[in-house]
Structures are given as structure tokens and as C-alpha cells.
Amino acid sequence: MPDARRSWWDQGKRIRSCLLGLVAASALSVVTTGAANAQWDGSYFPNVELVNQDGKSVRFWDDLLRDKIVVVNFVYIDCPDICGLATARMAQVVDWLSERIGKDIFFYSISLDPETDTPPRLKEFADAFEAPEGWMFLTGSRDNVDVVRFKMGERSESLAQHRTDMVIGNAATGEWRRASLMGSLVVLTEEILSLDPEWSRPRAEFATTQEALIIDNTRGEGLFFSGCAACHTIGEGIRVGPDLSGVTLRRDPAWLKEYLMAPDRMLARNDEVAVALDTAFPVVRMPNLQLNDTDVDDLIHYLSAQTDLLGQPQEVSGDDHAGPSHHDHDGHADGHGHATHSH
Template structure:
């Protein structure tokens, strides 16, 4: 599947979900109770004023004693958090709300958050049971039994009032795109427009593995794609969380961007001080090949369904009120 058709599929699926009666649609700030809550650090926060605070929000529900899917959902959310790390806290917040606030104290939430490597901008919240009950009801979590609680996530832009649901149990690249699409200024990665020998650059890279060769030669010593941090960051999802033009400039001239004080380049240099990103002298075509390879590897690792499966899912619509047993049977292999 080409990147162009992939993003058309994502947009079409998002349109289908947005039209579904089960989707929240538009919620202005006065819809939400400004509930008093405690985060994993024991800080008292107001849901609207302090937690949402006009940002893009990703909301899920869990409880510490959950024997089924909560841990898996949190682990997958942690991966999305890693992909979005450059936007966390200032632009995007993750909000995990305990369904058993009478049992889940802040210090226990802190240990849980640490176990999953939860970083900046991720709030694990508890509070008075009645306050949490009101908030979960308003956010659409109305299950009668803990084992039946929603396993999807609620995403929204507190500034624009746009809210919808997406799944953590499907393709994480698509879920990440759903979150980023709430930013009116975000655009999905675009397929390269150049043609080489009568073929698009994407097909050229796929057939000749130019990008893979460049990655193995120049990048693999310091970076992995989906295998975790090495000397430098894991590059799975980098084409989702970073603008393509920025990637083109940074891969070609990281030293120049650092000297110019580019905020992302500076942050990366501070996060990985042992080895500074070198300039390899790659051409524009080389870098484009490399970016195509990185993006195709993200899609491959996320097991993107083929077009017939995607079409079938769209025809069937999306059901979000699944219990744990259904999710485990349908998505965990």
C-alpha cells in the first residue's frame, strides 16, 4: 500500500468514526466538570483548569488490580507517548483515570507510571470516588462492571472542542495520526512527488532498498527502528512525530540546526549527550530515500492491514463497547 493510499484510508476511517452516533463530536469546556483530582505525584489538580488547560488530550480508564487488558493498553499508550514526546505537556497530555479511586492512591499510581516509563505530560489520576464517578460518566465510561470498562481511548482538543474515539488495540500509527489530526496545523506525511526512471521515489526505494542500505550504513550503529533506544533514539514513528521538511534538514545538516538553536535539535543533543548526530554528507535524494524507508518500517512494524481488510473494517463500522475478553481474543496474538 502506498503512503498516499494509507493516509486516504486513515482519513476515510476517521470520517466514518466521526459520523458514528457513538462518537462524542463537539464538547465545549463547559461540558466538563472541573473536578478536583490528585495525580501520581500527589498534586491537587482541577480537570479543566489544570489537566486539560486548552491542550490536546488523550484519555483512558484503568485500575491497578486489572487482571486483563489495562497493562497492555498502558504499554501501547506508552509507545504513542514516546512517538509524541516532542509535543507532550506543552501541546498534548495523556490522562489515565483510575476506576477504583478508593484503592488507587497517588504513591501506587506513581509506581505504576514508573513501571511503564511514563514521561512528561502523562497524568495518572485518582480522587474522591463521587468526583471520579461524575467525570467518568461525562467522558462516556458508563460500564456497570470493572471488567466491562471501555478499552478504547477518548481524544480531543480542549481548545477547539473537537472530540472522538480511537483504538489502542489496532494500528498505533493510525491512532497516533488520529491524535495529531486534532491539531488544525498538522498534516500527515506526504509521499515524495519526484519520479526516478519513471517510478515514484517511494516505489524506487521499496524495490531497490536504497533507504534500507543507507540506514544500515549510516544510522544502525546508533539507532534502531522499533527495538528501543541505543546510542540515539528509536526511530520507529519518527515520520509521524516530526515534520518531513524538518527531517530533511536535520538529517542533512544536524550541526547547522544545532548551532542555529533549533529547539528539537537542542533537546535531542541534551537527551543524548554521549554522541552528537554527525553530518554524513547525504544528498537530498539520499535523505528522501531514508525517510521513505523509516516510514515504511513504522507501518510494517505496526502490521498495517491490507486495503481489503481496511475496507471491510470501514464497512462494518467501529464498535467501542467491548469487554476485556473480547479485546484479548480479537487483538492479542
Template sequence: MPRVLRLLCLVLLSLSLPCSLPPTLAQATPWGADYFPNIPLLTQDGDHVRFFDDLIKDKVVAINFIFTGCGDSCPVETARLRQVQKLLGERVGQDIFFYSISIDPYNDTPATLKRYAQKFAIGPGWTLLTGEAADIEQLRRSLGLYIEGLENGRSKDHNLSLIIGNQATGRWMKASPFESPYILADRLANSLHNWKQANAQAEAEAPVIRPPSTGEQLFRTRCSSCHTLGDAEPGITRGLGPDLLGVTRQRDAHWLTRWLKEPDRMLAEKDPLAMLLYEQYNQLAMPNMRLGETEVAALLGYLEEETTRLNGR
């Protein structure tokens, strides 16, 4: 394998672009047993596995890193992947595999991970894992999911990137965990299995799609993994949280604004309505999405617009 080609692939991976090796080099892919640390890990069922040998060798996979005590991004990542899993159906566990690996192995025991999986109704083919802290850090570094300077062992701040790939072909790419579930499902089900050349004619005939408003973009990326807005999207069942159609008319505006900005604090204060929602929805805490005043206003504006549009008034 020429050194230049290997370096090029590494650069492409770091830029979140697909890295596809020429077919003649399929047997010489750098993404093999010599590249990935074959670290020991423990599943939510207490089974001992090796990262390369048991989890990714000759498989199409989606891998992210979470911790169960996370109160902001991790629940949203998990909820989004749950949508992707539902879209892929029985293929998850057959030719596509999901792995969520804890960055807090001291607290995330197999039993803790199993409870987390049950809360999110995670299905077969999606394994939650823990292990030794040093091994997990080494793995994150090799996958390009560790940011120097951000993570010092005392903080649980971490890179939110999801990595998906096909180990057999050497094709890997980073993806946002807040991406549309349909796009993620298509990449796992199609793009990573079969490399398809761009179709210039299809691109030329593609319809022009209106750009989403700021509020709609926030709903799609931050809210839609747990909430529906009117009807659930095709292939996706009832959300992990309440449907948000009409919520701007059902809740006090001040309460709703504060709930979007600091749900963790409201739960800590045992706000009655916050606690009611917490108990009603399987004790899944609303994550703090770090929304500012402008973002909250845009999101509430979009929810009101959709309520008016869908209700006709």
C-alpha cells in the first residue's frame, strides 16, 4: 500500500468525507486488524468481546461514544439512531450492526447500560459496550473521535461525531448524529454496501427544495429524534417524547421557554409539569440542548406556524 494513498485516506476521514479504495487494493485496505486496536470490551449482557475480531470484522457498522449520565447530546444521539434502526428493520443485526461505547466505564457497568437500552427500547443488533478507560481512549483516537484539548479526563465533553463504515471494503465516513435518519439509513443500507457513481442526469432533473427556516432546522436536528409534529414520519413509531403539534397553545409561554432552555434545572427543582412528563415518558429526561434566546424563539415560532398550517387556523 503506497504511503501517499494511506495518508490521503486518513485526511479524507478527518474531513468527514468518504474514503473508498480502488478495487485492486481491496485486499490491502489499511483499515484492517493492524490498524484497529483489538481491545477487549464488555457488552450490556456481560459478554466479553474484542473490538476488531467480534464487532467490526467484515461488517457494516455504525459506532458512537456516549455515557448514560449525559444530560444533553447523548440522549439525542441515541434517539436518532433508534429512528435509523427502525427504518432499517431486521437488517440491523444481520448485515448492519450498531455499537454505542461508553466513555464513562467507571459508572457505566453492563447493568447500567442494559437499563439505558431498555429506556430507549433499543432493539436487536445494537450493542452497548464498556471496558477499560485507557483502551476506550485508544479506540477513539484510532477512529478519529477524540479531540485533543477538549477532553482531559475530568470532563465528559466529547466529540459528537458518529462513524459508519464497511471494514471489508475499507470505506469509512464520519456523519453527524443529528443527520436525517433517512440519510443515515440510506448510507448504511446502500452506500456502504455498493459504491454508486453519481448520475449527472438525475442530479440535473432533481427538484429544487426550499431551504428550511431556522426554526425548522432546529426541530429537525434537535427535536425530531424524540418528538413528532402531527403525524409520525413513515416507518417511525410513536416518539420518545410527546407530540409537539399545538404545544405553543397548550403550555404557558414562559414555562415553555424555560423548559427549552434549562429542562435539567426544572427537573432538579421538581417542577410539577416537568416531573409529570418525566414519569409519563419512561423517565427519560429532556436533554439540555444549550439553546439560546434566539434559537428558542425561532423554534417556538416554527411550532406555532406548523400548528396553524396543519390545523388550518
């Protein structure tokens, strides 16, 4: 696992306590269980041809689903808002599942704009998130993509209607569920693992770790981990977006607050720093997460507190090269590379 991403595994247990309040949001609704499972097989799912980021043709049922535990979501590479954040959060789950990815659990991100999202563009997008073998980005003809998304329950008619949910399932057992990437990633990861009949949840370790970490919780921490940590670190280096250590010291407070609240508006008016960040991190654009004054104040408080813990502010590699505060942590929602969302 690359050093820049290893920290996400180390932070996994901390996130468990930070996101307890979001557990309900990530609860999965069962699509099918029991005797009805028989219909959720090759007779239901289309076996149409898709093309992955390497230009290889694959069959949806035969090559991607049959006998596998899978996670399937739909994306727009040019989405200005939530798709980048959702993909970064998915990357965090991929990190946690580590060696199981490509072995018995497979991730598929399918473009909803196949005419624009060609294999080379998908390859660039996948590389930005350091997608390992076992996480495939797919496109295809409009007809084939449409039949796949319809069967998987994706019925949006425009980018604005697109949701961040996804489908997880075990094609061998016929168990399928819908899940959200915007809730607790710890709960989501465990739900994916639970699709394996042989997996069991380590309850004792969970309780012990959770009890120890709740004491450590600080103002703004939950917002950071739920909205920013998938793309940003604080003192661990660049991930999808800039390292945010010292950002509250390097950037003007008023600029930082405005950027966290409305990065899209600042970019639209050609704010020099916002443009520099967008140029420096072109893959994932920092989204407008509709944060309020309290949210932003809490995030800035957390960033400042973490910088204090690190000691003297570091010159974040890559952050300063953009001049701006680096997208900092607000990007959490998507970013351009600035990763917002990891925020």
C-alpha cells in the first residue's frame, strides 16, 4: 500500500468513533434475500459488453459479477460536485479491504457519460485514486450502459439527479443490498465483508477501540473524517488533494472560510488561489458542500488544533505550489484533486 494511502488504514479505527452519528445514514436496505434470490442471477443481470480503463472488453455477468462479491457505483468524471468525493470515500474503503480487493471482493465504477468518459479518461481518473487491480472503471455503448444501470436500480435522468448510493452484493448467494457512500465508512466496510458467509464481525475489538477513542474526539473531527479525510491528510502528505497541515497559518482566515463555503463561486470569479488549486489538482474538483458558518468554524478549529499537535507548520509538499491554501480541507467534497473531500 503506498505510504500516502497507508495512513487511511491507520485512521480507520478513529473514524469508527467519529462517525457513529452517521450510522443510520449508511444503513443498507436489502434488495433481495431468501428464496427469491434465485432470480438475481444471470437470468436477471445483463451480460452486455463493457470496456474498462485499459481498453479491455468484459461481459457484465460472466466477467464482472458471476460468483463474486461486488461493489458497483455509477459516476460522471466531469461531475462538479459529489462524484469526486464519493470516489475518494470509495478509495478509503478499498484501502481498508486491502488484500481482499481483486481476490474475492471487486469494485466497479461505471460511467454514466460513456460518450465522454473514454477508457483513457477513466484510466487517468482511476490513477488519481491509485485504484488497485480489482477496482475497475468502465464505459461502453450508451445502450449497454443504460441496460446495466437500469438493472442495478440507477434511474437518474441527469447529472443533477445522480445519487451517491451504490449496490453491493454476492452473486454466488444472491444477496444484494443498496448502500450509501456518504454515511459511516466503517459500517459500510463491515456490511461489504458481511456478504461473505464466512466472515464474522470482531465485536470485542470494536467495543474496546471505540471506548478508548471517544475520549479523544475533538470539535470538528467528525466533519473532517466524514467529509475531508478521503482526499486530504493533516501532516501525512498529499493524497488526492493537498496535505492540510498548517493551512490555517498559511492562508488568510477570511479567504479560507469563504473557500470552504463556496469553492465553486470563487473559481467562477477566477479567484487567483482557487484557480491555482484547481490547476494543481485537476482530477477531482473541490465541491460546494453547502456548509454553514458553524460547520466551517468547526473544521477550521480542527485543522488548527491538529497543526498545533504537529508542532511547527510544515511546508506541505504540493500544497504551497498552488499558492492557495490548497484547497484545503473543505474540499472535502470533491475535488479537484484538491481533494476536497478528504478534505
